[in-house]
Amino acid sequence: MTTLVNQQIVLASRPTGEATLDNFRLVESSVDPDALAEGQVLVRNHYLSLDPYMRGRMNEGKSYAQPQPLGEVMIGGTVGEVIASRNPRFAVGDRVVGMGGWQQYQLVEAHQREVLRKVDTTHVPLTAYLGAVGMPGVTAWVGLHTIVEPKAGETVVVSAASGAVGGVVGQLAKAKGCRAVGIAGGPEKCAFVTDELGFDACVDYKAHRDLKSLAQALKAACPDGIDGCFENVGGLVLDAVMLRMNAFGRIALCGMISGYDGQPIPMANPALILVSRLKLQGFIVSEHMPLWPAALGELGAMVAAGRLKYRESIAQGLASAPEAFLGLLKGRNFGKQLVKLT
Structure with a gap:
């Protein structure tokens, strides 16, 4: 050679x-x-x-x-x-x-x-x-299982829901009997989230450019409030989600892509963490290596069976x-x- x-x-x-x-x-x-x-x-x-x-x-x-x-x-x-x-x-x-x-x-x-x-x-x-059977999929699995800890009947919101991580989160939440609500940018991505990935609803953040409008859209999509959130975006999206979080809600902070240009990301109402007794926890998937085999096994089986899109x-x-x-x-x-x- x-x-x-x-x-x-x-x-x-x-x-x-x-x-x-x-x-x-x-x-x-x-x-x-x-x-x-x-x-x-x-x-x-x-x-x-x-x-x-x-x-x-x-x-x-x-x-x-x-x-x-x-x-x-x-x-x-x-x-x-x-x-x-x-x-x-x-x-x-x-x-x-x-x-x-x-x-x-x-x-x-x-x-x-x-x-x-x-x-x-x-x-x-x-x-x-x-993707689904790699680092992004394991990220979804770890954050959902260890921080959000969803229970059947609860509502889980996922930002960047059409992405590699977010799409897996919603499907795993649905498999646990939850109402899965995505947030994505544009009607095409929202249609994919509901029609292909099986989420119950998807909010187009591009159609709701201010906090009040986005919070109202989330209220319509989550009539019983939000119990768990898998957050990939931060900024305005997280602010709107926090307004709809139920007491003792759990937020897995995976990423804050709204701030990847290096600028600070202010939080509009951090007092809601106390008022609603929220758990907001950041995590890095590489720090959870003992969980990877179980996650990869489940994700691989779901993809092979056509149950994870x-x-x-x-x-x-x-x-x-x-x-x-x-x-x-x-x-x-x-x-x-x-x-x-x-």
Whole structure:
């Protein structure tokens, strides 16, 4: 096998305010499949996952994870195929999921344990391991089960409901006998949330631009109030949800994409946390690794049986990743945002 050209996208500069295409740079390196050291594995990445958390890591400030280093390959989940191996745990042809980053090839060292996980694509498509049966799906499962803790008959509201995480949350809530109400941007996304994912209702936040209007729309969709909320957006959306929360409601704070441009996100009425005795808890799914096997098992079984639906937006080629990522932050994607690398 000849030496391969590995296209990579690195972080060229840190954003000030909104991220731009100038913050990224496309570079090339080389990799020789015939020169692997003992224990190494070479993976040809087929798909790259783009996720909102990446924007936070582009900053240098304090966060739950170390900042993305300048000049290094952007972090990101990938699925692909082993094309060369000197590791007894992996064979050529194995389909694997890992954190291969924004690049075409991933070289895994012998000491990097648990970096790659073999997956079975017999009943679950390869791309699903970056979405419904991957980190987004596990995020939905963990936040819903450990923080929202829904009970049959309760109402659960999910923001960014047409996205990779939100869509799974609502379907899991429905499976537990809850009323699932989504919040999404635009009539097409809301129709997908109700007609395809099976939510009971969906509120179009683009049709309700102020707090009063959005709160009234939520009141109509949630006549018995809101018992649980899975929050991905923050800002105005969270303010409106809090106005409708029942006493002792639970809010799983997964993301605040409304503030990924680096600006502070004020809360309109934080006193409601006390008045309604709410539980509002942030969580990071990577801190709940003991729960991943149970979550992946349930999610995989649901996808294989056709009981868990999802949608994907797929950009073509590594060079399209920065623009697709910026679109994700603006809500231009529909479902899970992926980049096809092969």
